[in-house]
Amino acid sequence: xxxxxxxxxxxxxxxxxxxxxxxxxxxxxxxxxxxxxxxxxxxxxxxxxxxxxxxxxxxxxxxxxxxxxxxxxxxxxxxxxxxxxxxxxxxxxxxxxxxxxxxxxxxxxxxxxxxxxxxxxxxxxxxxxxxxxxxxxxxxxxxxxxxxxxxxxxxxxxxxxxxxxxxxxxxxxxxxxxxxxxxxxxxxxxxxxxxxxxxxxxxxxxxxxxxxxxxxxxxxxxxxxxxxxxxxxxxxxxxxxxxxxxxxxxxxxxxxxxxxxxxxxxxxxxxxxxxxxxxxxxxxxxxxxxxxxxxxxxxxxxxxxx
Amino acid sequence: xxxxxxxxxxxxxxxxxxxxxxxxxxxxxxxxxxxxxxxxxxxxxxxxxxxxxxxxxxxxxxxxxxxxxxxxxxxxxxxxxxxxxxxxxxxxxxxxxxxxxxxxxxxxxxxxxxxxxxxxxxxxxxxxxxxxxxxxxxxxxxxxxxxxxxxxxxxxxxxxxxxxxxxxxxxxxxxxxxxxxxxxxxxxxxxxxxxxxxxxxxxxxxxxxxxxxxxxxxxxxxxxxxxxxxxxxxxxxxxxxxxxxxxxxxxxxxxxxxxxxxxx
Numbered sequence: 001x002x003x004x005x006x007x008x009x010x011x012x013x014x015x016x017x018x019x020x021x022x023x024x025x026x027x028x029x030x031x032x033x034x035x036x037x038x039x040x041x042x043x044x045x046x047x048x049x050x051x052x053x054x055x056x057x058x059x060x061x062x063x064x065x066x067x068x069x070x071x072x073x074x075x076x077x078x079x080x081x082x083x084x085x086x087x088x089x090x091x092x093x094x095x096x097x098x099x100x101x102x103x104x105x106x107x108x109x110x111x112x113x114x115x116x117x118x119x120x121x122x123x124x125x126x127x128x129x130x131x132x133x134x135x136x137x138x139x140x141x142x143x144x145x146x147x148x149x150x151x152x153x154x155x156x157x158x159x160x161x162x163x164x165x166x167x168x169x170x171x172x173x174x175x176x177x178x179x180x181x182x183x184x185x186x187x188x189x190x191x192x193x194x195x196x197x198x199x200x201x202x203x204x205x206x207x208x209x210x211x212x213x214x215x216x217x218x219x220x221x222x223x224x225x226x227x228x229x230x231x232x233x234x235x236x237x238x239x240x241x242x243x244x245x246x247x248x249x250x251x252x253x254x255x256x257x258x259x260x261x262x263x264x265x266x267x268x269x270x271x272x273x274x275x276x277x278x279x280x281x282x283x284x285x286x287x288x289x290x291x292x293x294x295x296x297x298x299x300x301x302x303x304x305x306x
Numbered sequence: 307x308x309x310x311x312x313x314x315x316x317x318x319x320x321x322x323x324x325x326x327x328x329x330x331x332x333x334x335x336x337x338x339x340x341x342x343x344x345x346x347x348x349x350x351x352x353x354x355x356x357x358x359x360x361x362x363x364x365x366x367x368x369x370x371x372x373x374x375x376x377x378x379x380x381x382x383x384x385x386x387x388x389x390x391x392x393x394x395x396x397x398x399x400x401x402x403x404x405x406x407x408x409x410x411x412x413x414x415x416x417x418x419x420x421x422x423x424x425x426x427x428x429x430x431x432x433x434x435x436x437x438x439x440x441x442x443x444x445x446x447x448x449x450x451x452x453x454x455x456x457x458x459x460x461x462x463x464x465x466x467x468x469x470x471x472x473x474x475x476x477x478x479x480x481x482x483x484x485x486x487x488x489x490x491x492x493x494x495x496x497x498x499x500x501x502x503x504x505x506x507x508x509x510x511x512x513x514x515x516x517x518x519x520x521x522x523x524x525x526x527x528x529x530x531x532x533x534x535x536x537x538x539x540x541x542x543x544x545x546x547x548x549x550x551x552x553x554x555x556x557x558x559x560x561x562x563x564x565x566x567x568x569x570x
Contacts, residue, residue, distance in 0.1 A: 018410030022419075029426045137558070143502050145509040145525055146543030153536045165531070210475035240415025247421065248506060252529070263510055266425040278414075278422045285415045 004297050012290050014019040019286065023279045027057075029273050038081060038269045051081070055272070069243045077279070078272040080265075087276035091258055095280075096165055098257035101249065102242050104173050105181035106235070112232070113185040117192025122219055124197050132189065139186025144245050147254035165254035172253075180249040184238050191234040195227035202226075229299050235294025240285045247281075308559025314552025322372050325365035331367040333519045334358060342535040355527055356517075360537065363519035370431070371501045371549065378438045378500035379493045385439070386446025387489055390476050393447065394454030404447065410443045417503055422554050424512040425543045428475040438503045438518050442496060449492055453485035487564040492558055498553035505546050521546050 030037050052058045055078070056067055060206045071077060077087035120132035153176060156164035163172050199205065200223045208218045245260035254260070262277035264270075320438065326333070331349075337357035347353040351360035358529055393404040420437035427433040428488060458481060466476050507513035508522025521542040528538030 014406060015409050015413050018406065019413045022410060022414075023422075026422055026426050029423070031427065031508070033545045036428075078369070137554055138547075138551060141498070141554050143505060143543070144546045145506055145522070146539070146547060147523070148528065149532055150543065155530055157533055157536070240418075242498065244416035244418050244421075248510065250512060262421070266421075266512065271426070274422070274425055278418060281418055282414050285418075286413050289413075 001297075005294060006073050008290065008293055008297070009110060012286060015286060016283065020072060020279065021065075022268070023282070024065055024276050026275055026278070027055075027083045028061075034271065038271060039114045055091055058225070067209050077276040081270045082268050082273075087272050089281055090261065090273060091276050094256060094258045094261045098246055098250070100182060101176055101246055101255060101257060102239075104177035105179075105184065105242055105245075105249075106239075108181035109185035109188055110235070112181075113188035114192050116185075117189040118196055118219065118224060120189070121196035121200065121223075122191040122215075123191075124200075129193075133193070133216075136186040136189045136193075139176050139182050139189075142182070144179050145184065145248050145252060147174070148249060151179060152252075160300035167255055171249060176249050176253045176255050179252065180242060180245045183245065184242060187238055187241075188231065192227065192231055195230045196223055199271065207217060229296065232299070233292055233296055236288055236295070239288045239292075243281050243285055307555050308563060309555070311552050311556030311559050315388030315556055316551045318368060318552060319372065322368035325368065326362070329359070329362045329365060331359035331362040332431070333362040334517045342531060344535070345537055351541040352535070354524070354538050355531060358517075358519075359526070360541050363524060364521070364541055366519040367521040367524060367542065368545065368549070369548070370514060370518065371504065374431075374435060374504040375497040375553075376440050377435055377503045378503075379497045381435075382442030382500075383446050383489055383493050384498065386443035386448075387450045387482060387485070389401060389443070390447035390452075391454050391482050392486070394418070395453040395458055395473065396475055398454060401451075404451075408444050410449055411441065416440070417441070417506055417553045420503060420507060421510070421512065425508055429507075429512045429515055431514050431518075434504050434507050435506070438486070438500050442500065445490060445496065446489060448539075449488055450482070450485045453488060454481050457481050457484045482539055487560075490563045491564065494553055494557035494560055498550040498557070501546065502550055 027034050033048075033054070035048050035057060036043065039047055049058075056064050059067070067275060075088050077091075077187060079086050080090055083090070116132050116136070120129045123129045152164050155175060157164045162174050163169075164175075166172055196219070200219070202223070205218050207221050208222050209215070213221070243259075246257060247262055249255065250257045251261035251263050258277055258280060261280075262274060265273035335358065338354065339357065341355055341357040343349065343353040345356070346365035349359050349361065351364060354360055354363065376516050389404050393401040414422075419441050420434075423437040423440060424433050427436070463480050466480050471479075486499060493506050504513055504520065505522030505525070508520040509526045510522075511526060513522035516527070525539060528535070528542070532536050
């Protein structure tokens with residue numbers, strides 16, 4: 001067990017190093033002079049030189065990279081070009097909002113998808129199953145940047161039940177959480193259905209029924225319980241989609257999270273802040289993937305010995 | 307499912323090919339006095355914030371979506387198949403290098419890397435194609451690598467090796483064809499992903515720029531008029547959802563048809 005954990009942790013190091021290198025390289029991909037691009041064509045040569053020095057872009061590439069890694073180690077990602085606030089504190093201010101939205105979206109998805117998937121599996125091949133499967137496929141096909149505005153038109157504009165944007169009360173959370181959670185619910189429902197259908201074919205379910213267990217008990221205590229491992233894995237893997245979806249959902253509903261900060265920073269060409277947001281989202285994703293793998297290894301001993 | 311998918315995608319392709327020519331309105335022609343007009347018989351999808359016919363723009367936008375989907379999928383699938391086949395067949399250092407690059411690119415969730423790339427390269431259709439291809443090839447490479455690892459030890463491949471066939475011949479004639487059904491399924495689903503990706507980037511203002519009628523750009527324009535003109539949002543979004551649903555039906559249907567375990 002320990003060997004599996006250590007091996008998995010060690011495998012994460014080169015990935016993290018690759019991610020940070022790629023994020024560091026981003027600013028060097030800006031066509032032409034990145035400093036000129038940030039300040040605009042009308043900027044004076046003094047301003048350009050001053051900012052180049054401030055960002056350390058006047059130093060050799062290896063020195064810039066070394067400073068970037070050193071900064072990362074002590075949590076210093078530079079300062080925003082627009083507000084001069086430190087990138088770390090700007091992101092830290094926005095993180096609770098994104099975490100709240102992601103948690104609510106995942107809760108919505110789990111509460112909707114798992115019962116739907118189990119019902120579809122139990123009724124496999126019937127019209128109920130076909131309806132649930134089609135609804136799930138529609139859920140995957142409808143992009144959040146359309147679903148969000150549609151929900152806003154119906155529930156905020158037409159019915160006036162919920163606020164259209166901003167953060168504060170529970171009511172503010174409803175539409176963004178549904179928008180972000182719907183595609184996840186669709187994927188999760190499909191996975192739950194497939195997984196439970198598979199388990200229901202196993203002999204132990206038949207054995208449970210033969211021992212007199214009711215159909216509901218056979219499904220819930222036996223088949224569903226064993227289906228949970230792949231479901232948990234999919235939930236972990238889909239966390240990436242939630243993080244990217246948050247960028248779009250936060251933009252639609254003016255939700256003051258890291259995703260909206262990223263898009264605002266892009267429009268202001270505030271590259272240090274862009275780098276910080278991208279890095280945070282990618283590292284969170286790597287960490288969640290690692291955690292999913294560790295949990296998976298913990299739940300299923302076969303994984304540890306592969 | 308397969309038939310529904312084929313029907314939807316075929317209909318959308320025909321609409322993209324012939325629709326703009328059959329429309330009496332230019333997708334960029336403005337009629338400012340009629341701006342935000344609701345749907346009528348003459349303008350079934352209504353007019354947008356600059357008085358442009360939304361149906362004409364949705365049809366023109368379909369061309370952009372198909373162009374993006376086909377371009378991204380063909381380049382990603384070719385590059386991914388080649389690198390995945392080489393990595394899986396030869397193994398060793400080459401496999402390690404390609405594997406690490408894949409791991410790093412997969413460490414960025416979904417569209418995030420595309421957003422980052424377009425953010426620094428600047429918003430344009432070319433940069434969107436580039437960014438979506440950079441994140442797109444990885445899936446094919448992983449898929450093909452896995453398939454090649456399975457196939458390369460099979461008897462018919464070993465027989466080809468025994469009679470002196472070279473690696474390129476074996477890869478091209480025996481190994482890659484075995485991975486093709488899985489690649490075709492992935493490409494169908496990937497086309498839907500590329501179309502949503504372009505629309506998402508354009509919606510965020512990072513993709514196709516106005517006045518080009520991308521569906522994502524149209525949705526972005528509709529955001530300011532949710533209260534007074536919801537039709538600006540409804541129709542372009544419906545177009546995306548229907549086309550992507552068709553591609554997902556098609557991909558799922560193809561997967562069921564090519565996977566004996568599933569069809570059983």
